[in-house]
Amino acid sequence: MTYCVAMRLAEGLVFASDSRTNAGFDKISTFRKMHFFRQPGTGSESQGGERELVILSAGNLATSQSVISLLEKRCGTDQANLLDTPSMFESAELVGQTMREVIQRDKPEGKDSRVDFSCSMILGGQIRGESPRLFNIYTEGNFIEATRETPYFQIGESKYGKPILDRIMNFETPLERAYQCALISFDSTMKSNLSVGMPLDVAIYRNDALKPCTFEQVDEHNDYFHQLRAQWHQGIQTLFNELDPPTIC
């Protein structure tokens, strides 16, 4: 299983993903689910680059790895590729098309397979000349875009970590708050589902930076995550203990 969340906020974008994959309880591996496509600038460093794109992937690992490999392999060639798309919208189209291509390649023709070849992806980022945008791309290759009213997307094991996002997040949430909220959402998910596991990849992109995201890999030894989860857990206990008592009992 997998859990990924991405947010498009007033100040920029936040991405987070776990790194556990499993095919049964005794076939557990670590695979990164966060992938970057970036075009360094040709001018001075202060001008930044031309694009910064992030893809998060969930679902069948063979499918999602092939999609990422094909997208990477085509960069810098004459084929349509993610370093050459004129807009984020066309980047989402290209990712969706590549997902269809891989699933069609692998799925046995004309008969039902017991294997689920589906995958889903989140694509976010910025291309010079456009505002940052964020897309949720379904296994069918079609997609939806995040808006001010619905500023975040989740893929994979999304339910355990959704209530805290719903209570805290909105478009105006500052990036560092969104980062904290994403970590708490992962903490709740990892407590309930063994198939979502550390290390976590977190990337933060500030509007118009057009340079590599601030990236952090949060593993078991990350002091801030330990402190945050302890503070949250203790805070929830205290909050609960201070609730007005019910009259029923």
Place this chain on the structure above:
Amino acid sequence: MTYCVAMRLAEGLVFASDSRTNAGFDKISTFRKMHFFRQPGTGSESQGGERELVILSAGNLATSQSVISLLEKRCGTDQANLLDTPSMFESAELVGQTMREVIQRDKPEGKDSRVDFSCSMILGGQIRGESPRLFNIYTEGNFIEATRETPYFQIGESKYGKPILDRIMNFETPLERAYQCALISFDSTMKSNLSVGMPLDVAIYRNDALKPCTFEQVDEHNDYFHQLRAQWHQGIQTLFNELDPPTIC
């Protein structure tokens, strides 16, 4: 959809269920999912009755209604019935057996049906001479029992409301605290899933009471629930805002 939760704690049992059923977004109805089987005492009122049993149901409504109807119809007859079982264990066996009977009756023989006839149930309560016990009965009719280490069961749409239970509940949690925790768990679930809805049924059984549970129907006009959800929501915001800031951004 449905969400039900039940807990077996040091002081007694807590049951809670929503009342929304749906077959598509425009076919929404209200059906109770909490059912009581009780045997009034023959002695004085202070002695209490002989048994108090509660069943929560989720899954196919035609299946679960038939199961409850059959269990009710057989009470007071010569057939094995829930007012006559010598123990909670045999009560769970009887419920499981009745579930198998109904599913076998309805499921087209020898061919796969597109309809999902499955249901699941939680049975809890006390029969004089035994301690209170709590069982989670699967659609196959087999079941597991709650223990000190795993004091609660959920059926139906369980994921959104699980993190708060995991953070708060343990075997020693007092009944009124468990009641509050169940309500918060429902609040989180109803925020995220439209197919779980009010009114909620809540029943509280104190060890060895052997009389009807304290029962409450929590609807949109319930002042305590309004106050609790507002206090919780506000408390979560405050707790979140007081977290130590991260160093990443």
